[in-house]
Amino acid sequence: MAIQTPLSQRVAWAGNQPISRLMHLALARPELISLAAGFVDPQTLPVETTARAVETVLSDPRVARTALQYGSTPGLPELREAVLERLAAADRTTAAAMRLGVENVVLTAGSNQLLHLVAEVLLDPGDIVLCAAPTYFVFLGLLAGVGARAVGVAADEQGLIPAALEEQLQRLQASGELPRVKTLYVTSYHDNPSNVTLPVERRAQIVEIVKRWSIQGHIYIIEDAAYRELRYGQSDVPSLRSFDSEGDTVILAETFSKSFSPGIRVGWGVLPPALVDPVCELKGNMDFGSACFNQHVMAAVLRLDAFEPQVAVLRKHYEAKMTAMLAAADEYLAPIEGVRWNVPLGGLYVWLQLPEWLDAGIDAPLFGRAMAGGVLYVPGEYCFPAEGVPRRSHTIRLSFGVQNAPRLRCGVAALAEAIRALQTTFGA
Amino acid sequence: MAIQTPLSQRVAWAGNQPISRLMHLALARPELISLAAGFVDPQTLPVETTARAVETVLSDPRVARTALQYGSTPGLPELREAVLERLAAADRTTAAAMRLGVENVVLTAGSNQLLHLVAEVLLDPGDIVLCAAPTYFVFLGLLAGVGARAVGVAADEQGLIPAALEEQLQRLQASGELPRVKTLYVTSYHDNPSNVTLPVERRAQIVEIVKRWSIQGHIYIIEDAAYRELRYGQSDVPSLRSFDSEGDTVILAETFSKSFSPGIRVGWGVLPPALVDPVCELKGNMDFGSACFNQHVMAAVLRLDAFEPQVAVLRKHYEAKMTAMLAAADEYLAPIEGVRWNVPLGGLYVWLQLPEWLDAGIDAPLFGRAMAGGVLYVPGEYCFPAEGVPRRSHTIRLSFGVQNAPRLRCGVAALAEAIRALQTTFGA
Numbered sequence: 001m002a003i004q005t006p007l008s009q010r011v012a013w014a015g016n017q018p019i020s021r022l023m024h025l026a027l028a029r030p031e032l033i034s035l036a037a038g039f040v041d042p043q044t045l046p047v048e049t050t051a052r053a054v055e056t057v058l059s060d061p062r063v064a065r066t067a068l069q070y071g072s073t074p075g076l077p078e079l080r081e082a083v084l085e086r087l088a089a090a091d092r093t094t095a096a097a098m099r100l101g102v103e104n105v106v107l108t109a110g111s112n113q114l115l116h117l118v119a120e121v122l123l124d125p126g127d128i129v130l131c132a133a134p135t136y137f138v139f140l141g142l143l144a145g146v147g148a149r150a151v152g153v154a155a156d157e158q159g160l161i162p163a164a165l166e167e168q169l170q171r172l173q174a175s176g177e178l179p180r181v182k183t184l185y186v187t188s189y190h191d192n193p194s195n196v197t198l199p200v201e202r203r204a205q206i207v208e209i210v211k212r213w214s215i216q217g218h219i220y221i222i223e224d225a226a227y228r229e230l231r232y233g234q235s236d237v238p239s240l241r242s243f244d245s246e247g248d249t250v251i252l253a254e255t256f257s258k259s260f261s262p263g264i265r266v267g268w269g270v271l272p273p274a275l276v277d278p279v280c281e282l283k284g285n286m287d288f289g290s291a292c293f294n295q296h297v298m299a300a301v302l303r304l305d306a307f308e309p310q311v312a313v314l315r316k317h318y319e320a321k322m323t324a325m326l327a328a329a330d331e332y333l334a335p336i337e338g339v340r341w342n343v344p345l346g347g348l349y350v351w352l353q354l355p356e357w358l359d360a361g362i363d364a365p366l367f368g369r370a371m372a373g374g375v376l377y378v379p380g381e382y383c384f385p386a387e388g389v390p391r392r393s394h395t396i397r398l399s400f401g402v403q404n405a406p407r408l409r410c411g412v413a414a415l416a417e418a419i420r421a422l423q424t425t426f427g428a
Numbered sequence: 429m430a431i432q433t434p435l436s437q438r439v440a441w442a443g444n445q446p447i448s449r450l451m452h453l454a455l456a457r458p459e460l461i462s463l464a465a466g467f468v469d470p471q472t473l474p475v476e477t478t479a480r481a482v483e484t485v486l487s488d489p490r491v492a493r494t495a496l497q498y499g500s501t502p503g504l505p506e507l508r509e510a511v512l513e514r515l516a517a518a519d520r521t522t523a524a525a526m527r528l529g530v531e532n533v534v535l536t537a538g539s540n541q542l543l544h545l546v547a548e549v550l551l552d553p554g555d556i557v558l559c560a561a562p563t564y565f566v567f568l569g570l571l572a573g574v575g576a577r578a579v580g581v582a583a584d585e586q587g588l589i590p591a592a593l594e595e596q597l598q599r600l601q602a603s604g605e606l607p608r609v610k611t612l613y614v615t616s617y618h619d620n621p622s623n624v625t626l627p628v629e630r631r632a633q634i635v636e637i638v639k640r641w642s643i644q645g646h647i648y649i650i651e652d653a654a655y656r657e658l659r660y661g662q663s664d665v666p667s668l669r670s671f672d673s674e675g676d677t678v679i680l681a682e683t684f685s686k687s688f689s690p691g692i693r694v695g696w697g698v699l700p701p702a703l704v705d706p707v708c709e710l711k712g713n714m715d716f717g718s719a720c721f722n723q724h725v726m727a728a729v730l731r732l733d734a735f736e737p738q739v740a741v742l743r744k745h746y747e748a749k750m751t752a753m754l755a756a757a758d759e760y761l762a763p764i765e766g767v768r769w770n771v772p773l774g775g776l777y778v779w780l781q782l783p784e785w786l787d788a789g790i791d792a793p794l795f796g797r798a799m800a801g802g803v804l805y806v807p808g809e810y811c812f813p814a815e816g817v818p819r820r821s822h823t824i825r826l827s828f829g830v831q832n833a834p835r836l837r838c839g840v841a842a843l844a845e846a847i848r849a850l851q852t853t854f855g856a
Contacts, residue, residue, distance in 0.1 A: 007550060046496065047486055050486060050721075051483075054486070065473045066691075068470075068689040068691040069467060070467050109537060109719065116713070119439075121439055123436055144712055257498075260498070263497050263498065263721040264496065265718075278442075287537045287541050290693075294689070
């Protein structure tokens, strides 16, 4: 038997992300109603539109051969141009006014690959990333893997609190750690997990604060806008990027995974000039650019004007499911003392706060009881950075993405029953 | 103006890979005959087969929705099963006899992403990777980016020399550096750049040597088999993996990029058990698994028995181009004293050795003269690890992948003319 060698330091840092235990559970118990997975609803996936777009790409042999060949590392210029124009239009301005050209856009395998590339380019072990608490748990896993420190900033029902950001930066300055702060991570639309959209005033304030604190080193903002298109009723708000008049601070990450298809997996980053070359060099070493075929398919979807109708379908569909989950929550959860939630206006999640004494963690009684009752959820504690703000274990992320309305209702009812049972046993 | 912060240590390590200068040149001078790019010939790309496979995937709504949804991190079981069966059949054995199950296979964005994942999982800064000299330059860039040391092992016209590997390991033991040796990287079929296929005896010897030297820590072998299918005439040989009877040493990287389509970009790794979880955890944080749609398309290509016919087309097509390049070399290069090359039996490259006094580097006169004459090549010196074996700057990698026969001929003629001109000016 050969001697084993420890794997890299990064493997040790990444440890066993708690979320893998949850995913193994979900796979092992497919009969459960999963309110855990952040998947999109298979019923909404654009089968015919994709077929039409592929047909467009493959029916012209010249285009087809380009699509089946290697592309460039930053990706298909037509699609980069298109996403830039869409960004400018959504922000009610022009690419030029945003100081953006096609060279600032890099296409990636979903927005997650962009987050990974940016983390690699910005962070050394021990560097600090500020995040709202709670925040996207996959990003926390990614930070752990590069040995970075995630430091939480308090958030309320409108998202990251600018004053709390200011205070956290003051504290870090006082402790001499300000030079280690490399970036602030913000999910700016219908965030995962708490499903809040930062109001316009906070966006402007956050950009201003970060620029003002770039005194011992430049601090970037990573704006994760993966859920921007998934708004139901609420009107769109301009990106944080649109408040970065110098164009040197905000890194914008977006994707067609939620708004079109995760199986096609085309995301992109809009990068400050200083990061374009380092990100592309790294991506070049990694995969020479993401699959060109998929970029051509997405470009065709946009060219055929087939994207907006698909988004309209999604909005209607998810709004109905959100309404079903909220109705079930009103019916089953509202009567339970100390249980509350934000009423979302988009996204895929409902963020639940339980009475403080009630631990929702994977090893606590509630999780087991909920599973016994047939429902799986994401313990909210996974979404808290290790530092900065106390981990709140009495929280739960529920997703209305995958299940249909009757199953959403059953799942929420089962969860309510599990909470009631524990309240009877241990409660006040 | 905000203060700039240095980017991560990794960005500094990666530096400006020399190959980026070459790629910028190629993009800026599209009129040149590029014998540099390792692309496949667009004329061979499987447009109709892809259309048929996509049609199969999208015509069944249930399958279509699965393909457009998120998949699992290691990828579509059907495709993982299929590549495993193909591997076992090619190695004239069974998956069970190779101690392999579907759980050992991870689908990636080309084999390059697998190389990247494995490097992340195995290597800390300062760790040593042994490589044949010359070797695949993109892998050298990737190693630089993680701060690893690439140490060359001498190769001849049959590839990596087992005795040289043994000697290098002895030297590293003597210097106390053996514990830092984490892996040996071998391109086992029609390698890039020198286009040699390791003979069977050497395969067995190399696996034996590496296992025997796993005394101060386990040493893995990364077997890059990207070009395995591209053999013209030569019969197939078993993989290095087939000589790893314990199944704990060889990491096999393969891809459909060269044998089917780089635009669809589906690669895979066959991993020793100890690496499956760390690679999947890392990949999960990075992209949750590669695009599911592409995996379904490749599975359909195999199911439709459309893969072998496509490979047969490729073989015929590239063999003709290889013959054209070799004929041009015989005509124009053979008469020049001191110029020689291996006659390949597959792959996409001809590896040229010039007289020792003739520097083929990007800043040396030959490169400029060749460009002035209308031809672009890859300086062979990019393919040499920084340590272990002296960099041989009198070498050139020529690719016959992209250009047609007349242009291959023109390109080789122009290169010969550039060499002759310098021989007249500086030569013996």
